[in-house]
Amino acid sequence: MNPFTHNSPAAAPKAPSVLCRSLATLIRVLPLVAISLLLALGSAGCSKKSDDVIKVGEFASLTGKEATFGTSSHEGTLLAIEELNATGGVLGKKIELITEDNLSKAGESGTVVTKLIDRDGVVAILGEVASSRSLEAAPICQRSQIPMISPSSTNPKVTETGDYIFRVCFIDPFQGTVMANFASKTLKAKKVAVFTDVKSDYSKGLAKYFKEGFTEAGGEISAELDFNGGDKDFKAQLTAIKTAAPDAVFVPGYYTDVALICIQAKQLGLNVPLFGGDGWESDDLIKIGKEAVEGNYFSTHYHPEVSSPKSKQFVEAYKKRFKNQDGSPKAPDAMAALGYDSAIILAEAMKRAGTTEGAKVRDALAAMKDFEGATGKTNINEKRDATKPAVILQVKGGVFKYVETISP
Template identity: 70%
Template structure:
């Protein structure tokens, strides 16, 4: 497997080092932090964005003197958006590279593959954006810097019956994705509780190219909207084919839509549709404005998406926890992460609950004129 490694250069003179226990990646002159991400493959924008946010955070931390008097070294493995590769990547980062913590992944299925390895190795893992509840259920060394699908699913159900005034909805779910199935389940429970009716419930396999049969059946059910809890590569094709079939009702989904490639592929077929996500570059908060400026300067004018923000927040959360722990020793670092309260992230202020999940707001985005436009914030 082709892998990419990123070692972050030193920027400023280090302050006096504080001793570390153990022989992991905090024991030398640098603190080794592992990251696994989908830098290539069908969800490559997820990994690229989260990696760039993580990289920016590490660079900023090192420029400010590092953590506990040591510079951070980021070691990144590409899991290629493929099942089986996260386990390979995380095993290497832990057993060969000796990292003190793992950052990743965005996709829930890939986080679920890696989490038991981190748990068994007593190496803390922070997922920037995996929303399936099962991720942190792997054990007390597994955390996330994002909300979970029960919250997102309920918000989407309320959005459907409230904002969209859509009480008759069709649902199209990716049966190969833990994320899609989990979000669909959470949405359905709240939507039905709100008095909604599912006109059609159909499935597809992530990576499919032809959705016309499902969309024709959906159209015949006369829904007022269509819920598609999938990833951007599939959603864009679904939107194009829905438009071709004359299915003109709004499509809506979750944070799996979050990618500029959604617009690159779907183009005008995406207009008038909605999705929930973690934050928006045009929210206008001071922290977001500063982050957008720094990100654009570092990455050639590119506007960051939510995955970039969460990559940054997860790295900053780890650094903050190492400072509070005073060490990179696994159990003590785990305890410090678990104790996180009122962390001021770019994506908003959040605390970690007893299940090691971030309790935080989400936002809704409307796609209009080929752009993502911030619409509303929903607090937990």
């Protein structure tokens, strides 16, 4: 019995006459469908404009495979909006944050951002962590002349979309170069292996700029291997890396994968330092990786040890507001801090512009200099990217220890 060509009454063959009848039915149904669709479309442009609140839209990956990053970023943004509203809001009005989930799925962000702009009538858009999904939303915001601030999309292409698209984090070329300098100068590595997540444009971008920077600094890339984000078994590639005998391994990935890579590297006796980018930063890296991540390095946007009172204040407020599943206070990661900054910088721009009008807010954002946020000072440059220093951290004794700051 073949399950897919099963001959039961329900999946029975259709006689041609049936098709004829089907089509006839469709002709009868069609006007109905068309009318209902027209009605839906017609209920169109009448999105209510309420004057007592400022509507800000946020799109984030709250469920799906990248839910952890989206949730962190969303919590940071949420905290910022709550704090702003507690102190009287912006321009005398409260801010209403409308958050939409894109399920971490490609193709979804465009729809939700269109909804936020055209149905909910938001005046600005905040989001997303993943560059690929920010790239879906950017053309829509640009066309609607609605300012969009991405908290942590580091791919250069995002802000290249147009002059309404901003970000509050540094970009991949900078971070890649920083790590290349760190590898050659601080780690004094001559041969480095690169282990890239082929599914992630973030990882590929970082790997590319690292390789360029490191070979320029006179280093040698001794092995290049790839994994797919979400893999659990990395031993095949790590064995090949071990054979190449590098002085260090660059792993530009996200912490969930990185923790497992560190564990399996130790199991295989690959005892050289591993290092990576801001995707590493999360308490979960240590919780999952335990002693296997000890001694490894990564670059990120800020560290409480070196940062301003503003960022300490943020860490305290965040810990108070959000709890882990076991009830303990949740420590913010870089995504949360950047999510927070994206919201307060938007509020500041609205204050400076004195209006929520897209073009004026855009101008205020473009002129933003030395803005003090949770991640330190943010300067928006002519490419609408933030130029800010990167800090290098090391995992030591189960916590992230500050190593050095590298300025652009």
